[in-house]
């Protein structure tokens with residue numbers, strides 16, 4: 001495991017996701033201009049990576065390259081934040097649609113490291129399919145296009161796929177691994193400190209970990225993630241409440257809180273340039 005040099009913390013904001021809707025929180029950014037505006041506001045508060053899911057005009061999740069491209073262009077007209085597209089997409093997308101965003105050439109993209117059965121929500125019982133053959137096909141495409149993966153690990157068994165990519169030399173160091181806790185709608189382990197500690201134990205050498213936790217667990221587990229030397233992800237994809245009974249007003253509010261906590265822990269949020277250096281992204 002790598003502890004981040006100089007006590008930097010890379011903060012990612014998952015702006016929108018596939019599951020929240022404006023009816024759950026009217027402040028959810030959905031359209032490209034809303035996502036870009038939110039990304040810029042978050043950047044001003046101190047994040048360095050913007051995790052992106054796209055929606056069509058009706059607010060339905062889409063894999064459209066065009067929409068992803070519009071989001072990238074709008075964001076980059078305002079700031080140089082790292083864009084990280086979701087290839088997890090959403091339950092309505094085919095595998096091909098999920099990965100169409102790669103053609104918009106984000107600097108990073110998520111790569112889900114195994115299959116799960118969704119436990120809660122309207123898709124409970126349905127698999128979220130990420131089989132080895134497809135993981136290998138799409139990491140090859142990402143490598144060809146120079147797109148860095150954030151490997152999404154939702155349970156301990158998924159380290160098998162991480163290790164497979166490492167053994168086959170399909171991923172570059174440092175390995176950037178997102179530990180996802182509490183995403184029952186996707187089939188992840190519960191959001192507890194025990195699961196977080198034990199997943200950290202399974203990290204391969206030369207990994208940087210990021211902590212994503214759903215709902216009310218976002219605040220305590222991301223705080224723990226920072227204490228344990230990791231990076232963190234906040235944002236309305238994972239959590240639409242600022243605190244119990246109070247909806248998030250905007251994603252920047254969550255970043256501002258994360259930065260305050262980081263500083264109390266003697267850490268500084270990495271700028272996009274610093275994050276590129278830490279992650280060894282191509283543009284450094």
Ligand code: KMH
Nearest residue numbers: 086087088110152180183
């Ligand atoms: N839904 C998150 C908990 C992806 O988009 O590919 C995990 C995620 C993965 O954000």
Ligand code: ZN
Nearest residue numbers: 017086088237
């Ligand atoms: Zn996502």
